[in-house]
Amino acid sequence: MTRTLVLMRHGKSGYPPGVGDHGRPLADRGRREAALAGRWMADEGLRIDAVVCSTATRTRETLERTGIDAPAVYVDDIYGGAPHEILEALRVHAPADAGTVMVVGHSPGMPTTALTLDSDGHIERFPTSAYAVVTVGVPWDRLGLDVDPDARLVGTRIPRE
Numbered sequence: 001m002t003r004t005l006v007l008m009r010h011g012k013s014g015y016p017p018g019v020g021d022h023g024r025p026l027a028d029r030g031r032r033e034a035a036l037a038g039r040w041m042a043d044e045g046l047r048i049d050a051v052v053c054s055t056a057t058r059t060r061e062t063l064e065r066t067g068i069d070a071p072a073v074y075v076d077d078i079y080g081g082a083p084h085e086i087l088e089a090l091r092v093h094a095p096a097d098a099g100t101v102m103v104v105g106h107s108p109g110m111p112t113t114a115l116t117l118d119s120d121g122h123i124e125r126f127p128t129s130a131y132a133v134v135t136v137g138v139p140w141d142r143l144g145l146d147v148d149p150d151a152r153l154v155g156t157r158i159p160r161e
């Protein structure tokens, strides 16, 4: 089975006074671009089977705005997570039979995870709402272990009007 991993950074966020980092919401632009990302994914034929999302408000809101209604789990380790934590979350939470899994997280976690999986990959920039598409050649529960993931960074998309 070909597995595809979509690593998405949350949309542009706001900084309302008195709201801690974890609770910060999206800005209007972030809401629009997250919705656009959902449309771009659909247009390129990405049908998401399962989602692993950071617990931060801005990532939850990003997922909601994409319109993707696949089953989602919310994992605190994605918030501020390094690649090994993100891969561990996938090992634990990605359903074995899911063909395409999306992680909604942060920078630098999302782009560095893509480059950890494909060390020959290249990412010039990864602004808010960007997503990377990575094919993976091993079951989800082997990611991040001492196993070649046989992964390829297919590309990065930056949804903008």
Ligand SMILES: O=C(O)[C@H](O)COP(=O)(O)O
Pocket (backbone or CB within 6 Å): 009, 010, 011, 012, 013, 014, 105, 106, 107, 108
């Ligand atoms: O992805 C990120 O850069 C962090 O979550 C910080 O978010 P921000 O850039 O919206 O402040």
